[in-house]
Amino acid sequence: MKTHMKHILIAGLFLLALAGSSALAQIRVTKSAGTKSGIDLTGIQAAGDQASALFMTTLREDLVRSGWFTITGRGQGQFRALGSVSLRGGSLRVECQLYSTAASRALMSQSYDHAANDARRLAHRVADDIVYAATGRKGIASGRIAMVGNASGHKELYLCDADGGNLVQLTSDRTVSIAPKWSPDGRQLLYTSFLKRFPDVYLVTLQSGNRTAIANYPGLNTGAAMSPDGKDVALILSKDGNPELYVKNLRSGRLTRITETPRAAEASPSWSPDGQRIVYVSDQTGKPHLYAVSRSGGRPERLPGRGSENVAPDWGRNGLIAFCSRTGGNYHVMVLDPRTGETRQISSGYGDFEDPSWAPDGRHIVCSHAQNYRSRVIILDIMGDTPVALTDYKGDWMSPAWSPE
Amino acid sequence: MKKFKSLLIVCLCAGVALSTTGCGKKKKGGLRDGDIGGLTGTDIYRNPLGARPGEDMEYARQFEPVYFAYDSSQVDASERGKIEGVAESLRRSANTGVIVEGHCDERGSREYNMALGERRALAVRAYLIGLGIDGSRIQTKSFGEESPSAPGHDEESWRLNRRAEFVLFY
The missing domain is CATH 3.40.50.10070 (TolB, N-terminal domain)
Structure with missing residues (x-):
């Protein structure tokens, strides 16, 4: 067999593996075969x-x-x-x-x-x-990355290309803007801002620059993530007396409360690719760990995670959950296959690797890397290529989110 | 006014449900640990928040911050006197409200720290309610790890940054 055919076959196997039941095991096989x-x-x-x-x-x-x-x-x-x-x-x-x-x-x-x-x-x-x-795979070059930067002295939202070029400052609010997440069509961003002095959730349409507050209830409004069909937003609200997970319908404005944990805080929801489940963080055991729950509520299921803390999940369209795990005093990016429970560590080396977000190819992950109290944004490869720094700009860069396309 | 009434009803209901907490009907003196919200980290988190204040005059740093242990939102015994001082001040001026700001140190997930900061602010709010202050006068605001008061990256800075601050508004 000619070499390139072998390579295409391997790429094909990789795709199949992602659709199958042991994607992580297959990634390892693929990696050792060379890609x-x-x-x-x-x-x-x-x-x-x-x-x-x-x-x-x-x-x-x-x-x-x-x-x-x-x-x-x-x-x-x-x-x-x-x-x-x-x-x-x-x-x-x-x-x-x-x-x-x-x-x-x-x-x-x-x-x-x-x-x-x-x-x-x-x-x-x-x-x-x-x-x-x-x-046969989606590329990553045309996508954009939203992130938070503090070079101006305030935390503002920025956008750049997947190679770090074409940096654009999106907000100039001189307050704290955090946690950007893309809409599934890549046209809008959800984020949390203290624009009106309290933490509220805003939805920005990129082309028009139009911005609306979609959650400004008393107390905390944060962690917003849009469902794959673009109709609902999962978010964290404390208006009923405690930070809990809710789903808000964007058209009707109707709120559904998903968790009821008077002894615990919830954070960081992310939708499964089929929109039926939500992975999120809860500290009901005393430390933050990952849970998954039906979008309509019911009994949450604790997901396996290696570290003393497991936080910041991003459920990719490849079915795998990227998250961040505290092991040996540092935070590292992990990937979990929720169908098998298998977990693999992706980042390695000194410092804290946090807030992972999947690239549209289901192979790369963008995350922040903090070392010596400086934070930058880097790209990891689950198939083992060396990490690449995205931001070489002045200031700290964090909370990156890769656009869906 | 309607909003206030429904809030009062919710408060009273919560008070009945947690008869020992006695929301809004605090008996004078003799506070025991089990009586006061904000200590055990359990059922105090069922007091819905009232409407946010408008663009009022705000006065920060009138009171000492309340400090917290790592990854905890429990109000330590050593910190309670500070909250009692705030309650006393609120009792003296009926037109004053307070925003309790919850903060975290820089360690851990940013998004999770937003929730943890809110839990800290809510714990202090519950303690104030336990001391007889009407919940409609107490707002919470979490800054997570976004607004540290000490710039360092050491134990002492982290201790100072795990805090709840009081901002009075009129």
Whole structure:
């Protein structure tokens, strides 16, 4: 069997594994088998202008970052891209065909036309199309990451591309803004802000900049996460005398109380991919641990977790729950398969790794890494690639959330 | 007024349910541990919060903060005198309300610390209610770990940051 076929097969197995029952075990198998294919980009003829050059650099970096490729020299590698990049007026035109060395038929053949001053964004799109054509998986380059930064002296929300570029400050409220979470369509962000002096939950529509308070009850309003169908929000409220988990319907405004734990606090809800269950944090045993409950309430089930504390869960669309576990005095990112109870530690090294959020490929995880009291945002790979720092900007960066697309 | 009435009813109901807490009907003197909300961390968390204050005049730092043990929202015996001082002040000026701010040290999950800070503020609120202060005068606000008072990263700073602060409003 030709090598690249083997690689595609492995990628396919990986996909199947994620849909099957022991995804974590399969990830290990896949990892040991090796997952990277060589790709030869020398067949793309790029013009000499700045925008075309920036496009090519970004494309190369994105393909490496995807985790599936190494860039090879001419005539090497299992994949070969042909095409052209040129500037016409204010527009960058890209032609791209992707071939595997095994078959003569193109795996992909696309034309692009995009504003030249946005060459990086176009490169992200092309990179994701190549990843999809070669592996059948969603890429991560076109996604965006929302996070909290304090460089201005206040905690404000920021957005950046998946490679850390194109940083935009979203709020300028000069108060405390925390805990951003994406809507499932990637058009809105939910977060908690002290804009009106108390912690309230806001919903921002990114394109219009329109912002509405969706929970400003007496006491605490925080931890909001939108259901996969976009109709409900799970959140933590204390209006009835104690922090508890609720579900609020966005259209009717109706509130359903999910937990009733007068002796405990709840935090950090996240929805299962089918929207039927919610994973959250509760300290009813005296320490915070993970629980899962039906979206309509009922008896919560304690989930296994290794550490003395298990917090900040993010239930990915691959069915796996990324969370943060306190082990040996530090916080590390773990991944739990709730169907088998198997848990694996993903982060390693010195410092605290917190607030994990799945990338759309179900392979990468963005999280914060605090070391010597400085916090930055990094990207982890559950298949073992070296972590990559996302933020190299001044100030502390935390609570990242990867957009769904 | 309607809001206030329904709040009073809820308060009274809670008072009946927890007959020893005696919400709003506190007998004078002779407080025992079992009598007072905020000590055992159990049924005190059933007092719904009243409507938030408007943009009133706020006065911070009139009182000593109440300090808490790591990962705990129980009011220690050594801290109760501070809350009693606040209750006394509230009794003297009937038009005054108080926001109890709950804070955590920097360790642990940010989101969980928002809930823990709220539990601390609610514990102090329950203690005030136990001392006879009407719950409608007491708001809670959690800052989690977002607003430390001591900037250090050591045990002493952490101890000072695990606190509830009182902000009076008129």
